[in-house]
Every structure is written in structure tokens, then in C-alpha cells.
Amino acid sequence: MPADASLPIELSGSQRAQLERFLQLLLDANSRFNLTALRDPAVAWQRHVVECLRLVPLLGAAKSLLDVGSGGGLPGMVLAIARPDVAVTLLESSTKKARFLSDARDALGLSHVQVDCRRAEHAGAPGEPLREHFDVVTARAVAALPVLLELSVPFVRVGGHFLAVKGERAQAELAAASGALRTLHVELEKIERHPTATVLLLTKRAATPKQFPRRSGEPERKPL
Numbered sequence: 001m002p003a004d005a006s007l008p009i010e011l012s013g014s015q016r017a018q019l020e021r022f023l024q025l026l027l028d029a030n031s032r033f034n035l036t037a038l039r040d041p042a043v044a045w046q047r048h049v050v051e052c053l054r055l056v057p058l059l060g061a062a063k064s065l066l067d068v069g070s071g072g073g074l075p076g077m078v079l080a081i082a083r084p085d086v087a088v089t090l091l092e093s094s095t096k097k098a099r100f101l102s103d104a105r106d107a108l109g110l111s112h113v114q115v116d117c118r119r120a121e122h123a124g125a126p127g128e129p130l131r132e133h134f135d136v137v138t139a140r141a142v143a144a145l146p147v148l149l150e151l152s153v154p155f156v157r158v159g160g161h162f163l164a165v166k167g168e169r170a171q172a173e174l175a176a177a178s179g180a181l182r183t184l185h186v187e188l189e190k191i192e193r194h195p196t197a198t199v200l201l202l203t204k205r206a207a208t209p210k211q212f213p214r215r216s217g218e219p220e221r222k223p224l
Contacts, residue, residue, distance in 0.1 A: 062086055
């Protein structure tokens with residue numbers, strides 16, 4: 001474990017060992033294809049493991065969670081280790097990254113984690129089983145907020161929450177996303193500022209209109 005092993009929540013010894021193992025798997029795989037810009041294990045521990053663990057109190061009594069654009073499994077895999085009672089789905093459109101997530105899940109023995117290798121526009125379309133299925137949806141370093149809302153909110157059940165992990169421009173992104181918030185029936189509940197991130201907690205108030213998400217690539221081309 002890195003020299004600064006402090007964690008923001010209480011975990012068992014086996015969970016701490018799983019987090020160490022996951023970080024090692026992430027950094028090892030990073031030598032083969034790009035999963036993170038961080039190479040130093042101590043820095044990666046703080047920015048990836050510790051930062052993601054700060055989301056755990058926001059999960060509340062959730063029983064299901066989807067991580068959109070999971071990439072290297074951040075925050076989804078870390079949350080799955082911290083909350084083994086939550087059924088976690090990692091949505092990742094890159095075949096290489098989805099394969100890493102599946103291999104890491106198996107290596108860590110996380111039977112409550114599923115990996116779905118699809119674009120969000122397809123997986124969240126009307127009639128798809130993942131649509132409006134999850135208590136909590138998370139996303140970290142995926143897209144600007146107006147785009148991210150269209151890609152993520154369709155997966156949240158009515159009354160459920162979306163946790164968007166953003167950076168220093170969170171307030172500016174919120175201002176730009178005012179139209180998307182109204183269109184997708186989402187309200188900002190709170191903003192939590194952490195040492196290395198700003199977390200937006202949003203609540204879904206009504207069902208997502210059937211025309212969203214739009215076709216692949218359109219949310220990015222013409223943000224709401």
C-alpha cells in the first residue's frame with residue numbers, strides 16, 4: 001500500500017487489499033494501453049482510490065449502480081469494492097477497456113459487478129433493460145455536463161440520483177447545462193467540493209422523454 005494509506009471511509013482489511021490489487025492491475029494494464037495519465041502509485045492512490053471512495057456516503061441505501069464511460073473502472077470498480085451489497089454495472093464502449101474491466105472483476109472476485117460493452121446512446125434507448133433501472137448513476141471525466149446528462153440520466157430511475165464527478169469548471173458547466181437539466185427533468189441537490197474534485201449530486205424527478213438519448217454522436221454534436 002502507498003505510504004499515505006489514509007482512507008476517507010472505514011473498510012475491512014480485505015477491502016483495502018482489493019483496492020491495492022485493483023490499482024496494481026490498473027497501472028500494469030496502463031503500460032499496454034491508456035487507462036490513466038497517472039503513473040506514480042502514490043499519486044494514483046490519492047487521485048483514483050481516495051477520490052472515488054469519497055463518493056461512498058452519497059450512495060445512501062442504493063442497491064444498484066451504473067458507471068457510465070467507466071474506462072479503467074473509476075469510480076465504478078472502487079465503489080463496487082467499498083459497497084459489495086450494491087449491484088454494479090460498468091458501461092464502457094471501448095472493447096479493450098471493457099476487457100480490462102472484465103479481467104479485473106474476475107481477478108478481484110467481484111461477482112456483483114457486470115460489464116456492458118456498448119455506447120450509452122444504445123444501452124439507454126427506450127425499451128432497453130438498463131433504461132431507468134438504477135438507483136445511482138456515476139460518471140467521471142467522461143464529457144461536458146450538457147452532453148453527460150443526456151448520456152447518463154436515461155439510466156437513472158425516477159427518484160434516483162446521478163453523481164457527476166467534475167473539476168474546477170463545475171459551476172460553469174452547470175450554467176451551460178441549465179437547458180439540459182430542465183429537458184431531462186433533473187434537479188441539482190447539492191455540490192460537494194473535495195480536494196481533487198467537485199461532485200454534483202442530481203435527482204431525477206420524472207421519466208426521461210422518449211427522444212433521449214439521441215442517436216450516437218448527436219449529443220456531442222448538438223448539446224442540449
